[in-house]
Amino acid sequence: MPRHPAARGQPPEPGVLILASLAGGPKHGHAMIADIERLAGVHLGPGTLYGALHRLEERGLIEPLPVDELRRPYRLTDLGRTVLAEQLATFRQFAEAGLARLATS
C-alpha cells in the first residue's frame, strides 16, 4: 500500500485545484491553501500557489478583489467557472469510463 494518499496518483494540477477552491467563494492565499488541503489532500506551497494564481489571472479565469489587511482575495470569473466545469466534466467522464472497465474486468 502507498504510504501517502498522493502516492496513489498525481493530484490535479494547481490551477484546477485553485479554481475548484474558488468555486466555493472568494478566498485569499492562506484560505485557499487550507481549503485545497481539505478538498484534495494536497498542500500547495506559496510559490506554487502564486505561480498558478498569476497564470490564471493572465488567462482571465480569476480576478483579484480589493486588499484586506495585506491579504488579497481572488474570485472566479465567468470564464473561470466555464473552464472549471469543462475540466470537471472531463474528469468525471474519464473516471466513469475507468470505473466501468474495472467493473467488467
Next chain:
Amino acid sequence: MRRSSLARLYPERWRRRYGPEFGALLEDEPLSVSLLFDVLCGALVAHLTYSLEEPLMSTRHFRAATAVLAIVAGVSTLFALAAAAAKEFLADQAMSAGDTPFLPATTAWLEAGLFVAAGVGAALTLGLLGLGWRFRHKT
C-alpha cells in the same frame, strides 16, 4: 530572518504586483526546507516567465551593441587576414634568401587570438540579431 523577505527572490515587476500579499502569506507558513524549495522554484519560474515576456534591452542599446560587435568582428577578421598574409610574405622572403623560415611565436599567437576574437564577435553579433528578431514586436 523574516520569511516575507524571501519575496525578494522574485523579479521586481512580479513583486510590485504580488509582493505584499505573498509576503503576508509567507509569514503565515512555517519555515521549512520544502517551503524554501517551493519559493525558490516559484522565483525561478517567475524570472524565466518575465525574461521571455520582456526584451533584454531597448532597441537603441541593441543597435549600438550590435554595431560595436560587428565592428570588432570585422576589424579582428581584417587583422587576422593581414597577419596571415604577412606571415606568408615573410616565409617566402626567408625561403628565397636561403634561410630557414622563422616566425616569432608571438605572431602565431596574435593571429590565433584575432581569429578567436573574430569568431566570438561574429557569434555574439548573430546571437544579438537573433534576440532582436525574437523581440522585434516588443520594443
